[in-house]
Amino acid sequence: MKDLIGEIKSLITLGLTKYPLPYKAGNAIRVGPVIVRQRKDKTYLLFDCKKDTAISSAHSKHGALAIAKLYNEDKNIQKAIKLDNSVGKYDADIMFYENSYKITNDEFKKDVLDARISVAQLDMDSTIDQLEQIIFS
Numbered sequence: 001m002k003d004l005i006g007e008i009k010s011l012i013t014l015g016l017t018k019y020p021l022p023y024k025a026g027n028a029i030r031v032g033p034v035i036v037r038q039r040k041d042k043t044y045l046l047f048d049c050k051k052d053t054a055i056s057s058a059h060s061k062h063g064a065l066a067i068a069k070l071y072n073e074d075k076n077i078q079k080a081i082k083l084d085n086s087v088g089k090y091d092a093d094i095m096f097y098e099n100s101y102k103i104t105n106d107e108f109k110k111d112v113l114d115a116r117i118s119v120a121q122l123d124m125d126s127t128i129d130q131l132e133q134i135i136f137s
Helices: 002-018 060-073 076-103 107-137
Strands: 023-025 028-031 034-038 046-047 052-056
Touching: 023 107, 028 052, 028 060, 034 060, 046 060, 052 076, 060 107, 076 107
Parallel strands: none
Antiparallel strands: 023 028, 028 034, 034 046, 046 052
16 A cells, blocks of 8 residues: 555656646745746746746736746747737737726727727737647647
């Protein structure tokens, strides 16, 4: 029975080193040797503990997790960084359009801004879906 428990523990340990699962540790998310921390400006910093170097920064949690996954697999992280930058752009666009919507009195301008908010939200959702495909693939 003890041999069986030992075999299961070694199987789990081997699986976690090959396919690290993200988990929350304090104010950070750990994915293998990578730590993801949220900064005061609401962006995320990715740091490799083994090499003691900063990997990248990200605008969204989805982007940070996608970058961490690709980095752990020794794959090119540029696609995830590009998608994350798009999420940041769409988020800034939405904030700008919503603020403009609040301060304008022109109904035509409100209709245009409402359409732009909808388009930016759809684009951001689509980009987040692409990041989730990277995370869960």
